[in-house]
Amino acid sequence: MTKPLRVAVTGAAGQIGYATLFRLASGEIFGPQQPVILHLIELPQAQGALDGIHMELDDCAFPTLAGVEKFSSDNLELAFKDVDWVLCIGSIPRGKGMERSDLIRINGPIFTNTGKAINAAASRDVKVLVVGNPCNTNCLIAMSHAPDIPRANWFAMTRLDQNRAASQLAIKAQRPVAAVQNVAIWGNHSATQYPDFMNAKIDGQPASQVITDHEWLKSTFISTVQQRGAAVIAARGASSAASAANAALDTVKSLVNPTPAGTCISAAVLSDGSYGVEEGIISGFPLSSDGKNWKIIQGFQVDEFSRSKIDATINELKAERDTVKDLLP
Ligand code: NAI
Numbered sequence: 001m002t003k004p005l006r007v008a009v010t011g012a013a014g015q016i017g018y019a020t021l022f023r024l025a026s027g028e029i030f031g032p033q034q035p036v037i038l039h040l041i042e043l044p045q046a047q048g049a050l051d052g053i054h055m056e057l058d059d060c061a062f063p064t065l066a067g068v069e070k071f072s073s074d075n076l077e078l079a080f081k082d083v084d085w086v087l088c089i090g091s092i093p094r095g096k097g098m099e100r101s102d103l104i105r106i107n108g109p110i111f112t113n114t115g116k117a118i119n120a121a122a123s124r125d126v127k128v129l130v131v132g133n134p135c136n137t138n139c140l141i142a143m144s145h146a147p148d149i150p151r152a153n154w155f156a157m158t159r160l161d162q163n164r165a166a167s168q169l170a171i172k173a174q175r176p177v178a179a180v181q182n183v184a185i186w187g188n189h190s191a192t193q194y195p196d197f198m199n200a201k202i203d204g205q206p207a208s209q210v211i212t213d214h215e216w217l218k219s220t221f222i223s224t225v226q227q228r229g230a231a232v233i234a235a236r237g238a239s240s241a242a243s244a245a246n247a248a249l250d251t252v253k254s255l256v257n258p259t260p261a262g263t264c265i266s267a268a269v270l271s272d273g274s275y276g277v278e279e280g281i282i283s284g285f286p287l288s289s290d291g292k293n294w295k296i297i298q299g300f301q302v303d304e305f306s307r308s309k310i311d312a313t314i315n316e317l318k319a320e321r322d323t324v325k326d327l328l329p
Helices: 015-025 044-060 100-121 135-144 159-173 214-226 228-236 242-256 304-323
Strands: 005-010 036-042 065-072 085-088 127-130 154-156 184-186 194-196 265-270 282-289 294-296
Touching: 005 015, 015 036, 015 044, 015 242, 036 044, 044 065, 085 100, 085 135, 085 242, 100 135, 100 304, 127 135, 127 242, 135 154, 135 265, 135 282, 135 304, 154 282, 159 184, 159 194, 159 214, 159 242, 159 265, 184 304, 194 214, 194 304, 214 228, 242 265, 242 282, 265 294, 282 304
Parallel strands: 005 036, 005 085, 036 065, 085 127, 127 154
Antiparallel strands: 154 265, 184 194, 184 282, 265 282, 282 294
């Protein structure tokens, strides 16, 4: 029998966690032959909710679900023991009147402990996807506290932005979303991110040839993607959850399967200096995977307009890094 994969989800009883677990258990993500053991991790006061989720997971009778283990966030070394994947979703969401810098200072320590516990207990080949915001900087903090885990195994989520951007391009071009490919998200998962229409393709043609309204591409398209999270909150009264869970699962699927030629995956990884992005920050890049290893795709066109957008979001990431300097060993 195939050895089960251990997949840990922090914030498992939250909105995104709940929308993630059943698809992880179903065989959709790692394949129908790959058993999965879920590690559900929550704050002590949310353990009761985990019991209910455990019942529902049992009630789905997924053939690929080989076990469910529940853990309190005050014993992370136990929670991360031998795990192969960690989806770091649990964190404090931004409240009314809270500045981004306040959020960074509140969530930073959570990711210090997360990194240390992953380093101490997880599989040496563990892959970590940080979803909890500010995800790029939280990923940097956790990674910095896990010196024994390869740098290539750390990701922050920009896939929701990629999916949002692809949908907006498809709607504008009046084409199915499957016709849109090669959409990269540069920089931070925040309102400064740069959704790259310049290298995007629709039916294999440059998006800017298919969509001739270049003013729309340079202004409305970018701001719609940048502000989409806020628009969902305003309309739904709660932040994106099903689409965020879907994006987290898309990220994992894209990393464990080969990337089709001529397309890219968007995720934030440790910069190696590619495209002039300062080394040592976690930035969104266009990536491709061979199913095991990934690389930053080189040769994307970066003109003066794109350069200024990329520089702006990288400057924000540098400022975030400076805000948490004392949390980086
Ligand atoms: P939520 O508030 O519904 O759930 C968060 C869960 O995390 C709660 O159940 C809470 O008990 C738990 N939690 C808090 N601190 C924890 C800790 N130290 N250890 C374990 N669990 C902990 O929030 P939701 O909607 O599920 O969002 C989760 C995070 O994802 C937020 O930070 C949000 O900003 C972020 N997010 C990121 C997106 C991205 O594209 N990167 C998109 C949407 C949301």
